Amino acid sequence: xxxxxxxxxxxxxxxxxxxxxxxxxxxxxxxxxxxxxxxxxxxxxxxxxxxxxxxxxxxxxxxxxxxxxxxxxxxxxxxxxxxxxxxxxxxxxxxxxxxxxxxxxxxxxxxxxxxxxxxxxxxxxxxxxxxxxxxxxxxxxxxxxxxxxxxxxxxxxxxxxxxxxxxxxxxxxxxxxxxxxxxxxxxxxxxxxxxxxxxxxxxxxxxxxxxxxxxxxxxxxxxxxxxxxxxxxxxxxxxxxxxxxxxxxxxxxxxxxxxxxxxxxxxxxxxxxxxxxxxxxxxxxxxxxxxxxxxxxxxxxxxxxxxxxxxxxxxxxxxxxxxxxxxxxxxxxxxxxxxxxxxxxxxxxxxxxxxxxxxxxxxxxxxxxxxxxxxxxxxxxxxxxxxxxxxxxxxxxxxxxxxxxxxx
Amino acid sequence: xxxxxxxxxxxxxxxxxxxxxxxxxxxxxxxxxxxxxxxxxxxxxxxxxxxxxxxxxxxxxxxxxxxxxxxxxxxxxxxxxxxxxxxxxxxxxxxxxxxxxxxxxxxxxxxxxxxxxxxxxxxxxxxxxxxxxxxxxxxxxxxxxxxxxxxxxxxxxxxxxxx
Numbered sequence: 001x002x003x004x005x006x007x008x009x010x011x012x013x014x015x016x017x018x019x020x021x022x023x024x025x026x027x028x029x030x031x032x033x034x035x036x037x038x039x040x041x042x043x044x045x046x047x048x049x050x051x052x053x054x055x056x057x058x059x060x061x062x063x064x065x066x067x068x069x070x071x072x073x074x075x076x077x078x079x080x081x082x083x084x085x086x087x088x089x090x091x092x093x094x095x096x097x098x099x100x101x102x103x104x105x106x107x108x109x110x111x112x113x114x115x116x117x118x119x120x121x122x123x124x125x126x127x128x129x130x131x132x133x134x135x136x137x138x139x140x141x142x143x144x145x146x147x148x149x150x151x152x153x154x155x156x157x158x159x160x161x162x163x164x165x166x167x168x169x170x171x172x173x174x175x176x177x178x179x180x181x182x183x184x185x186x187x188x189x190x191x192x193x194x195x196x197x198x199x200x201x202x203x204x205x206x207x208x209x210x211x212x213x214x215x216x217x218x219x220x221x222x223x224x225x226x227x228x229x230x231x232x233x234x235x236x237x238x239x240x241x242x243x244x245x246x247x248x249x250x251x252x253x254x255x256x257x258x259x260x261x262x263x264x265x266x267x268x269x270x271x272x273x274x275x276x277x278x279x280x281x282x283x284x285x286x287x288x289x290x291x292x293x294x295x296x297x298x299x300x301x302x303x304x305x306x307x308x309x310x311x312x313x314x315x316x317x318x319x320x321x322x323x324x325x326x327x328x329x330x331x332x333x334x335x336x337x338x339x340x341x342x343x344x345x346x347x348x349x350x351x352x353x354x355x356x357x358x359x360x361x362x363x364x365x366x367x368x369x370x371x372x373x374x375x376x377x378x379x380x381x382x383x384x385x386x387x388x389x390x391x392x393x394x395x396x397x398x399x400x401x402x403x404x405x406x407x408x
Numbered sequence: 409x410x411x412x413x414x415x416x417x418x419x420x421x422x423x424x425x426x427x428x429x430x431x432x433x434x435x436x437x438x439x440x441x442x443x444x445x446x447x448x449x450x451x452x453x454x455x456x457x458x459x460x461x462x463x464x465x466x467x468x469x470x471x472x473x474x475x476x477x478x479x480x481x482x483x484x485x486x487x488x489x490x491x492x493x494x495x496x497x498x499x500x501x502x503x504x505x506x507x508x509x510x511x512x513x514x515x516x517x518x519x520x521x522x523x524x525x526x527x528x529x530x531x532x533x534x535x536x537x538x539x540x541x542x543x544x545x546x547x548x549x550x551x552x553x554x555x556x557x558x559x560x561x562x563x564x565x566x567x568x569x570x571x
Contacts, residue, residue: 272527
């Protein structure tokens with residue numbers, strides 16, 4: 001009798017184990033909870049924007065969970081401070097991405113993205129990334145937050161041509177990139193250069209400098225000697241702010257128009273060198289300045305979870321909320337399709353291609369993710385630092401496709 | 409037992425020898441190595457210009473390999489949760505599975521010196537809390553093959569300042 005009982009128990013146990021093995025999705029979504037892994041920089045040289053971006057995601061997810069989750073699924077936020085170190089980020093990826101409850105992730109480093117691409121090839125795992133156009137050229141796991149770097153550069157080329165005409169100048173203006181000496185610093189010209197040349201703009205050799213550079217005089221002086229009219233500045237705030245500090249001191253801001261890419265002056269830069277930043281133009285795929293700080297959703301989330309006045313909000317907070325909105329929409333779509341207990345990273349990946357046109361309440365343009373697009377959106381706005389504030393000078397503008405102009 | 413012939417036992421021995429040889433060959437081919445260059449270092453600003461390097465072997469060709477440091481229970485590093493290893497460097501192996509890589513300045517600053525960072529994005533040496541001297545275990549892991557290797561890196565006390 002005892003022997004038969006034992007056999008039955010063992011058989012039942014084996015059946016249960018078999019069921020678990022055959023339905024991994026059920027095991028992955030414990031209590032209908034999934035996780036989002038954020039390999040970010042809460043400290044270090046890019047923390048000025050990376051930290052508010054991450055807390056924007058975290059607060060948005062807190063808000064969703066406080067309201068019961070999305071389609072019955074709660075989203076656990078896992079934030080890892082990688083301190084702008086790719087080795088640490090790679091090590092953290094190795095440790096955390098093994099957890100099957102992690103259904104999507106975000107990274108803030110272009111060089112890391114290029115490294116992870118090789119490791120994650122063939123998987124279906126959403127990884128949200130800054131703006132590397134290579135991920136649009138080779139469709140896979142990596143989903144830029146907004147338009148690609150080269151598309152934003154191309155939109156800036158159009159803005160420059162208009163500005164040149166408005167100023168009544170003849171001939172072709174020249175532009176040069178001044179940015180970090182890494183994969184990110186070179187990315188915007190991979191397609192962006194082709195677009196500029198197509199439009200008749202002279203692209204001068206880039207000036208690239210190491211991250212953490214203290215003084216920019218040597219690069220700025222070389223650009224001035226080359227006869228540049230427009231300088232497209234990369235880096236992460238306060239890099240652009242410090243460049244403007246030096247350009248202003250050298251008297252270069254009178255004759256050269258400085259334009260920052262996405263990661264330039266925010267409330268952080270304004271708090272450091274407001275006078276030097278005066279007149280700088282910023283191309284942005286997310287709301288900036290008082291437009292962001294007074295946005296109803298951002299204001300509510302910020303004051304609820306950070307308990308600080310809206311003026312203290314860095315605009316990258318809205319960028320993070322934009323990432324959160326897309327993530328929640330993808331999880332919602334997946335939960336509706338397969339059920340809240342079967343939300344796996346593969347299902348979130350499928351759904352992330354299915355949220356085309358998703359509105360993000362005007363914080364970021366409509367979502368452009370689809371089976372053939374990895375662009376987070378296809379619109380940018382231009383802002384200008386005026387009277388110590390970052391104010392819009394255009395409405396949302398559709399970005400040209402510069403990615404397809406590059407030979408990948 | 410008596411029923412089995414000498415020929416049978418001979419054949420069993422041959423098969424066993426062949427299996428053992430095969431296993432030994434595989435084990436040798438799979439042997440991985442990791443060494444820090446130099447394997448002893450004092451923490452000094454010179455490490456930014458001449459960082460610690462790592463040499464590893466026995467991994468897959470063109471494989472990304474991660475080099476991490478194991479933290480003893482009494483050593484805490486800013487932002488690294490207890491029980492986690494800290495990534496020091498990474499790189500891609502050559503066609504023979506050999507790796508040569510070095511620590512990036514950010515890794516040296518963050519994990520060896522444990523600096524703070526100013527709002528202007530500059531390392532703040534006033535907040536530095538250098539890693540205590542000691543012999544630290546280091547691991548290399550092939551991110552595709554999963555192969556691992558172990559080595560050591562000794563942090564020694566800086567030489568006394570000359571008066």
